[in-house]
Amino acid sequence: MIELRNLSFSYLNSDGKQKSEDPQLSRVNLKVAQGEFALVCGPTGSGKSTLLKALNGLAPSFTGGVISGELLINGTNLIGAEPHEFSHLVAYVNQQPEGAFVADVVLDEIVYGAEQLAVSKEQIASDVARLSKILALDELLDRPLSSLSGGQQQRVSIAASLIAGAKILLLDEPTSALDLQGASEVLKILHKLSREEGVTVLLAEHRISRVIGAVDSVVVVHGDGSVTKGKPAEQFNDARFAPPIIELGQKLGWQPLATTNAQAADLWQGSPAPFSTKSVIAQGKLVLETKDLEVSFGTVRAVQSTNLQLFGNQITALMGENGSGKTSLCWAIQGSGTRTKGQVITSAGDPKTLSIEERLSIVTMVPQRSADLLFLPTLADELHESDVFAQVEPGSTAALFQKIAGRIDTAIHPRDLSAGQQLSLVLALQLVKNAPVVILDEPTRGLDYAAKRALARALNVLRSDNRCVLLATHDIEFVAMVADRVLVLNEGAIVQDSSPTEILGSGHDLASQLAEITNAPGLITIEQVNQ
Amino acid sequence: MLTVWLCRDGSPWSRSISFYFQLGLIVIAMRVLFRIVFNLADASDDVLLRLPSVSVSLGFGNSIHLLGSVSSLSMHSALVDGFRLAAIILSVGMANSLANPRKLLRSTPGALYEVATAISIAINLAPQLIASLKLVRRARGLRGHSKGIKSLTGIVIPVLEDTIDKSMQLAASMSARGFGRRGNRTSLQLLTTRISSSVTLILLTVGVAMLLFSPAEQIIDLTVIAVGLLSAFVTVRVSSNRSTRTRFIVQRWQVADLIVIMTSGLFLVASFSGVLSQ
Secondary structure (H helix, E strand, O other): OEEEEEEEEEOEOOOOOEOOOOOOEEEEEEEEOOOOEEEEEOOOOOOHHHHHHHOOOHHHHOOOOEEEEEEEEOOEEOOOOOHHHOOOOEEEEOOOHHHHOOOOEHHHHHHHHHHHOOOOHHHHHHHHHHHHHHOOOHHHOOOEHHHOOHHHHHHHHHHHHHOOOOOEEEEEOOOOOOOHHHHHHHHHHHHHHHHHOOOEEEEEOOOHHHHOOOOOEEEEEOOOOOEEEEOHHHOOOOOOOOOHHHHHHHHHOOOOOOOOHHHHHHHHHHOOOOEOOOOOOOOOOEEEEEEEEEEEEOOEEEEEEEEEEEEOOEEEEEEOOOOOOHHHHHHHHHOOOOOOEEEEEOOOOOHHHOOHHHHHHHEEEEOOOHHHHOOOOOHHHHHHHHHHHHOOOOOHHHHHHHHHHOOOOOOOOHHHOOHHHHHHHHHHHHHOOOOOEEEEEOOOOOOOHHHHHHHHHHHHHHOOOOOEEEEEOOOHHHHHHHOOEEEEEEOOEEEEEEOHHHHOOOOOOOOOHHHHHHOOOOOOOHHHEOO | OHHHHHHOOOOHHHHHHHHHHHHHHHHHHHHHHHHHHOOOOOOOOOEEEOOOEEEEOOOOOOOEEEEOOEEHHHHHHHHHHHHHHHHHHHHHHHHHHHOOHHHHHHHOOHHHHHHHHHHHHHHHHHHHHHHHHHHHHHHHHHHOOOOOHHHHHHHHHHHHHHHHHHHHHHHHHHHHOOOOOOOOOOHHHHHHHHHHHHHHHHHHHHHHHHHHHOOOOHHHHHHHHHHHHHHHHHHHHHHHHOOOOOOOOOOOOOHHHHHHHHHHHHHHHHHHHHHHHO
């Protein structure tokens, strides 16, 4: 059981003084019962991670800052203790499993935590047997970690974090790097752990739509230092992070709000609302064409021979599971990635054969690790450098950035921006180049619904001047919001190419939440529903 | 080299050997090139290569002579120097590509666990830096080239930030899983372990250094090394008994490990006897 009494946490200014005007957590009182499954949510950058890290000592140990108040774990006040003093009580799993691995092989990784605590060999053996059964890792124990899929890796890190006997499990966006299947595997297991093993689960997530039906309670970190907890239906007054199911309930005035798809489906069947068909924007001229494009790494064929045409005034979504070749295809089209065969035709020639400057005037891309593009000490420097490089009027990048992200103090370091703001910055730097082809690789990772809506607005503006956008993503709800055309990639080959209402419609693997609830042909996003 | 080639285990570390090999070749080539350009005239008339001599006046002191006749003697010494440097680089590279730092962490005695962790994280940095460098360079191409010093910071800063982030993440994960627990050891026990391991390290370092620099008094040198080894044995033995960790999986010796140990031992003996016989 966890209990927080007047817990406050704030970072320090560079002069070592407490940032009193801007605390991450301020006088938080919170109780989570044994075996409770709680979803932790809130807008991007509100302090969800900080709250979780404070619960096992990682904040302030690894983040800096000051903590005060009481942190009771099973009745003992552990405020100010080092993270290793929590390891038999609290387990912690973060976004990127591969960055946290200590070993090479699954079994070694799982037992690490128990070895640190001098648990007897017999005990470890029985714990490994028990956990590997729950987490379906029996077959994988002697496999190298690097050979596992993202979902399997994340299951290994959950087992590894629980091996020392902890009954509280903290997860910081464990599914954000996973595809649909990997994410649902992980969520199913979390549910099982809380129901069958009595593990208290605190799960910070952005993909709320898939989780909300399974949790007991919702903890909201508001971003002003306050934290509230309540039933799922009561906690979503803030539209910044309300999932489609809640938005639908709010729009149609359901009392109380439905939180599971089944409840919502019943309410919808009772009184379905009218909805408009998704508006179709006239497709522009052919902008880019691939001819037998193929990518192989050694013996692995990442992208099969692809013939693809991209048109202007159109946002094309590229979907598919992890490892299906989305990123390889993006880089191959952009021209600087590996390409084994084939060519890409644009008005200025094949991007691969162009110089870097010429290529950038045709294709701009925002890669998955978008922060790699930032390297200057302040936001103002980045914006200025971008104006100079793109040879546009001074202030153009800043204006574009403000349009996407709102007004932000330009004296701060780009690394201090939230994930959403960083992405907006990179987007502004890349879009100001005004190239006819824009490629975005997983742009919605770590963004809340409000940031996603802002991004969608920015992309909508791009749908002009015969510009084409290629968007590689797992994010079904985002695709439903912006895409004009959806391609589904499987093992390197395009297996579907159709309209979003077709592919994200009810009854399909990639059905959006609204399609699942309403079961109405052609309805995939909340914008289509009329009151 | 052959041992390394045969005993590699296919992990990312093992692939770094070709990088070190190329670096070695570059070092040799540079050494020879520098000797040709900054050619010092010597008495030998065994001329290998005749190049026109160029005098460069710097405006002060004597002018410098570049190029000129290259004797086979100076070439020989340049090659020897180059090979010596390349051999050192290659040795480091071979050790790096054979020793998987994570396995190393598992195999160290309990007393040296903290030290081993620090070392393995440090070794971890190199391949991580290379991987991160590739990603960042590709990403830089998307932003376009800046002129001058900026293009360098554009690569160095993201790579460093990324590496530091990753190291912090690993450290946080280890800490959250109990690394760094003192268990039931008292602070006095911790202190004695630390002092005795420091003394051991000093003894061994001083002993080896003495043997290499003043090989005249071999008996004293060997005594120091012997005492150092004994102290190492005692320290490791005593503090491992107090260990607060379980070893669930004990690393077993394999044929490949024995081959590596034997070939390295052979070279060690050969080079030491070389030093002693001089």
